[in-house]
Amino acid sequence: MSDAATYLIVLQGLKQELEDALKDANSSAATVVLDQNSIGRLSRMDAMQQQNMAMANQRSLSARLAKTHKAITALTIGDYGYCETCGEEIAEGRLQFYPESDTCLSCQSASENQ
Numbered sequence: 001m002s003d004a005a006t007y008l009i010v011l012q013g014l015k016q017e018l019e020d021a022l023k024d025a026n027s028s029a030a031t032v033v034l035d036q037n038s039i040g041r042l043s044r045m046d047a048m049q050q051q052n053m054a055m056a057n058q059r060s061l062s063a064r065l066a067k068t069h070k071a072i073t074a075l076t077i078g079d080y081g082y083c084e085t086c087g088e089e090i091a092e093g094r095l096q097f098y099p100e101s102d103t104c105l106s107c108q109s110a111s112e113n114q
Contacts, residue, residue, distance in 0.1 A: 004075055004080070007075055007099060008075055010099050011071050011075065011100065012072070014068050014099060015068045015072065018061055018065040018068060021061050022061045022062060064100060067102060068099075070100070071099065071100040071102065074102070081095060083102070083103050083107050084102045084103055084107075085111075086106070086107050088104055089104075090105075091104065
């Protein structure tokens with residue numbers, strides 16, 4: 001596994017990136033005005049669809065941010081890089097691509113197939 005200091009820098013950068021993206025997503029998920037006099041029906045429906053997509057993106061970003069916080073905590077106590085399910089070491093390539101990962105690829109695949 002790479003140097004813990006390197007992962008800490010990566011995770012802190014990811015945390016900041018996700019926090020910034022979440023701020024943008026919060027403004028995109030604002031309530032849609034339902035006044036048909038101000039916008040047409042199709043425009044309103046499009047705005048509501050965009051709002052729903054923004055809210056889904058917001059949930060995804062929030063979940064990933066929570067995992068990033070959890071990974072930073074795990075790193076500081078020395079538990080980073082180990083699968084929460086099986087306890088095996090998470091592959092270096094997976095951590096480089098997805099540094100907030102808390103499961104190995106095998107356990108992640110198994111949980112998605114259930």
